[in-house]
Each structure stands twice: as structure tokens, then as C-alpha cells.
Amino acid sequence: MKMGRLLSNQMLGRRSLLGGLAGVGAVGLTGSRVFDGSSALASPPAVNVAPADLDSLDLLKRMISYDTQNFGTGGKTRPFAEMLKGVWDAAGVSTEIIPTPQPDNVHLVARIKGTTSAAPVLILGHSDVVPVEKERWRTDPFVGTVRKGQIFGRGALDMKGMDAASVSALLRHIDEGGQFERDIIVLTDCDEEAGEYGSSWLAEQHWDKLDAGMVLTEGGWFLAQHDRTTPMLITVTRQDKVYFNLDLTARGVATHSSKPNPNAAIVKLSRAVDELAGWLAPIHLTPVTREYFAALARATHDRAFAKAIRMLLHARSHDTRERAARVVVARSDYPWLHSALLRTTTAFVIEDAGYKENVIPSTAHVRVNCRGIPGGQKPRAFLKQVRSQLAHRDVRVALARPEGTSEAEYLDQLDKSWATRPADLDTPLYRAIKKAAAATYPHAVFAPALFEAGTSLQPWREHHIPGYGVYPYVIDNDQLVAMHGNNEGIYVDALRKGTAFMYRMFDRFRV
Numbered sequence: 001m002k003m004g005r006l007l008s009n010q011m012l013g014r015r016s017l018l019g020g021l022a023g024v025g026a027v028g029l030t031g032s033r034v035f036d037g038s039s040a041l042a043s044p045p046a047v048n049v050a051p052a053d054l055d056s057l058d059l060l061k062r063m064i065s066y067d068t069q070n071f072g073t074g075g076k077t078r079p080f081a082e083m084l085k086g087v088w089d090a091a092g093v094s095t096e097i098i099p100t101p102q103p104d105n106v107h108l109v110a111r112i113k114g115t116t117s118a119a120p121v122l123i124l125g126h127s128d129v130v131p132v133e134k135e136r137w138r139t140d141p142f143v144g145t146v147r148k149g150q151i152f153g154r155g156a157l158d159m160k161g162m163d164a165a166s167v168s169a170l171l172r173h174i175d176e177g178g179q180f181e182r183d184i185i186v187l188t189d190c191d192e193e194a195g196e197y198g199s200s201w202l203a204e205q206h207w208d209k210l211d212a213g214m215v216l217t218e219g220g221w222f223l224a225q226h227d228r229t230t231p232m233l234i235t236v237t238r239q240d241k242v243y244f245n246l247d248l249t250a251r252g253v254a255t256h257s258s259k260p261n262p263n264a265a266i267v268k269l270s271r272a273v274d275e276l277a278g279w280l281a282p283i284h285l286t287p288v289t290r291e292y293f294a295a296l297a298r299a300t301h302d303r304a305f306a307k308a309i310r311m312l313l314h315a316r317s318h319d320t321r322e323r324a325a326r327v328v329v330a331r332s333d334y335p336w337l338h339s340a341l342l343r344t345t346t347a348f349v350i351e352d353a354g355y356k357e358n359v360i361p362s363t364a365h366v367r368v369n370c371r372g373i374p375g376g377q378k379p380r381a382f383l384k385q386v387r388s389q390l391a392h393r394d395v396r397v398a399l400a401r402p403e404g405t406s407e408a409e410y411l412d413q414l415d416k417s418w419a420t421r422p423a424d425l426d427t428p429l430y431r432a433i434k435k436a437a438a439a440t441y442p443h444a445v446f447a448p449a450l451f452e453a454g455t456s457l458q459p460w461r462e463h464h465i466p467g468y469g470v471y472p473y474v475i476d477n478d479q480l481v482a483m484h485g486n487n488e489g490i491y492v493d494a495l496r497k498g499t500a501f502m503y504r505m506f507d508r509f510r511v
């Protein structure tokens with residue numbers, strides 16, 4: 001810690017607390033205050049926040065216990081929002097539940113008033129979760145279960161863990177009687193995973209409640225060294241990949257299943273799937289991903305991995321780049337993540353064909369979810385490549401698009417998403433994240449990054465408001481893979497340390 005600067009700061013008590021927490025991963029933010037000191041002089045009387053609400057683990061367990069599964073048309077988020085509203089209300093923070101046309105599906109907005117009218121910081125955390133395959137879980141997905149140092153439950157990582165860390169960190173400041181220089185809005189949104197009434201709907205209805213100067217949501221990974229827990233690379237995302245879908249459809253002769261033929265729809269489709277699954281779109285590095293991989297090379301303790309990354313970054317030919325990328329992905333402790341950051345991805349997500357045992361169906365279809373790199377390969381170029389790759393397969397390749405929109409029009413829209421610039425880094429929020437990362441994870445490398453998935457940041461992006469993302473807990477690859485999968489969990493120590501990180505980040509906004 002930079003003690004000289006700390007001592008000169010009037011907020012000695014609070015900074016001392018932070019100094020005491022530095023590098024102590026297992027120590028949470030719960031327990032009595034270390035020092036009330038001078039900060040109390042300039043602040044209003046502290047509100048008595050319940051100790052359980054200051055403990056992000058306790059709060060996360062409660063959040064997980066609400067089944068907010070979103071099967072595609074919204075989840076039942078009202079009870080969750082009411083619980084969280086109770087937490088805010090007890091701390092004296094004004095809140096509002098904003099209903100959607102679905103009675104049990106709501107948004108919650110909490111607003112901590114600041115001392116000036118500077119543009120607010122908005123923390124965006126969704127309450128809905130993707131569905132579970134309950135029988136494939138080792139624990140009940142809707143009971144936050146701590147086992148061997150990890151907390152398991154649907155949403156532990158995505159993103160109730162981030163929600164719990166943000167809320168607990170803010171409540172810690174409130175409990176200390178702290179005041180912020182600007183409003184801090186915490187929007188707990190619904191319909192992030194699917195559904196019509198998500199953040200874009202909310203923004204159309206109530207933009208006045210969401211208007212902010214900068215936004216933080218889910219995104220940047222906190223990666224570990226090979227031992228799975230030592231912080232290696234702390235990232236904040238400033239851009240999301242471009243989301244689109246392809247539909248592959250094969251047709252064959254519908255006939256009696258007693259007389260099979262080699263060109264049945266399901267067979268043709270399966271051959272095409274197999275071919276596309278084995279094909280990789282070309283690598284496209286952008287300034288954002290170059291910066292990320294350069295930081296990864298500095299951060300890793302694996303010298304061969306670092307060397308391969310440098311080869312990837314310095315490759316002059318397509319072949320050298322592809323060869324280096326194969327080594328990078330093979331040596332990475334997070335291979336699927338690092339593969340996804342290099343190129344447009346194809347994931348086979350929904351397949352449908354057939355309806356009866358004695359009928360060979362005439363049609364077979366698979367939906368392919370694709371994620372393109374903004375500023376990298378354009379979706380239209382990718383689509384063209386997939387079509388030419390599968391030209392000999394007698395399978396139709398269509399770009400899935402909203403009803404009433406032609407392919408040409410939709411490609412134009414995707415071009416716009418592709419051209420979205422990464423969030424500006426010259427903002428108080430980005431600086432706060434960076435400082436908090438340096439203080440909390442002093443031996444790790446910090447870097448801005450591309451998010452391989454998507455977020456509900458769209459409405460703020462449309463308003464040119466910078467949006468960033470973090471999942472504030474160091475994770476290993478098994479945890480990363482369990483996101484949207486089975487046995488989702490995060491390390492308890494990592495959650496506690498991440499809560500300290502969030503506390504430090506908000507601390508930069510205290511008066």
C-alpha cells in the first residue's frame with residue numbers, strides 16, 4: 001500500500017480498513033468496524049445495516065434460494081426483487097419495483113443519493129438465471145450450498161455473485177455513514193437471459209430512472225494461475241461479442257422408416273453439423289484483444305504459454321497465426337474462453353427433427369448460435385464462408401432474423417453492432433476499477449478485455465454511455481464451464497475478496 005498518500009488522506013479510518021484488508025483473501029467485510037475516526041465527522045449518522053446484509057456470502061445464499069429461472073419468456077423475479085428491496089429499505093436507500101406486463105416479473109431500481117449532481121454510476125445486475133437440469137446437480141441448485149470452499153447454486157457466478165458483492169460493498173459504505181459524490185443507481189434487471197421486458201424495454205419506458213454517466217455489469221473474468229486460485233489476470237470488459245444465429249435445414253424424402261435411405265434429412269444435417277463443428281473461422285485480432293493477450297502473456301507463470309501468445313501476436317502470416325493459436329488454446333487453463341476470443345464461434349444449441357418412430361421426417365433443423373468479434377470478421381463475411389464451406393452438403397444456411405426483416409437489412413444491423421466502439425477508458429469508473437484491482441490483486445496483471453458473451457448494456461451503448469463488465473471473483477476453468485451448465489459455483493474466498501474489490505471501487509466515489 002502507498003502509505004504516504006494514505007496518511008495524507010482525511011478518510012484515515014476507512015483507508016486503514018482497506019489497508020488491513022489488502023491481500024487477505026479469506027477475510028471478508030463482515031464484522032465490526034475497525035475505526036470510526038474522522039470520516040464520521042463529515043458524514044450523516046450511520047444507518048444500522050444488518051450484519052447478514054454486509055456479508056456477501058450470506059446475501060448470495062439468500063439470492064440463490066429464489067428460483068428465478070427464465071425458460072425463454074421471463075422468470076419469476078418479483079419475490080427476489082422484494083427481498084432485495086427489503087435489504088435496501090432497511091439501509092435507508094430509496095427503491096422502486098418497476099413491474100413489467102408480466103405480473104411476477106419485475107425490475108428493481110435502488111438509488112443511493114450523492115452529494116452532487118454529477119452523472120451517476122449505474123450498477124446493472126440481472127436477477128433471472130438460466131434453467132437447470134436439476135437431476136444433474138450434486139446439490140440443490142436453489143440452495144446456496146457451501147462445499148469444500150465453494151458456494152454452489154444457480155446464479156452463483158452468473159450473476160447473483162456479482163449482485164451480492166455489489167450490494168454488500170455498497171451497504172458497507174452506508175453502514176460507515178459514507179456518502180458518495182454522485183448518485184449510485186443499482187438496477188436489478190429481469191429478462192436478461194431471455195424475454196421481451198429486459199433492459200431495452202425498461203429504457204424505453206423509464207429512461208429517466210436509468211440515465212447515468214457510466215455503467216458496470218457482468219463481464220470481465222478474474223483468471224487464476226495454474227494452481228486455480230492465485231490471481232493472474234484481472235480483466236474488465238469494454239465490448240461484447242456480436243450475437244447472431246444461423247439456421248441449418250436439411251430436407252429429404254419423407255417415407256416409412258422400414259425403408260431407410262442414405263439421404264434422409266437427419267443424416268444430411270448431421271454430416272453438415274459434423275463438418276461445421278470441425279471448421280474454425282479465421283482468427284481476427286483487434287486492438288482490444290491484442291491488448292488482452294499481451295497482458296495474458298505478462299501475467300502467466302507458464303513461459304511456454306507466454307511464448308505462444310507472443311507468437312500469435314507477432315505472426316505475419318495467417319498460417320503462423322493459426323499455428324500459434326492452436327498452441328495458445330492447448331496450453332491455456334481456460335481453453336474454450338481463449339478460443340472464443342480469437343474468432344467468430346459456432347455453437348449448436350437447438351436441434352429438431354422427426355415426430356414418430358415409423359416415419360423418416362422430411363426436415364431436420366439445427367440452430368447455430370454465433371458470436372462475432374466487433375471490429376474483427378464481419379458477420380456477413382462469416383455467413384458467406386459458412387455457405388461456401390457447406391455448399392456441397394445440400395443444406396440450407398439461413399441467417400435467423402426478426403420477422404419482417406430481410407437478410408440484407410439484418411446484415412446491415414449486424415454491421416452496426418460489429419462497428420460498436422469499445423467503451424472509453426477515460427472515465428472515473430474505469431479508473432476506480434483499475435485502482436481497486438491494483439489494491440486488491442497486487443500480484444496480478446490488470447487489463448481491459450472483450451467479453452465473449454453478451455450483457456444487457458445495449459440501451460446505454462445506444463446512448464453512448466460507457467459500459468464495462470466484471471465478475472468480481474477469481475475463477476477456475478471448471479467454474480467457468482459450469483456457467484449456464486451444471487453445478488455452477490464460485491470460491492467463497494474469491495467472493496469475499498471480490499467484495500473487498502467492489503468496496504474499494506465504490507470508495508473512489510466517496511466524498
Ligand SMILES: [Zn+2]
Pocket residue numbers: 126158159192218
Ligand atoms: Zn449473466
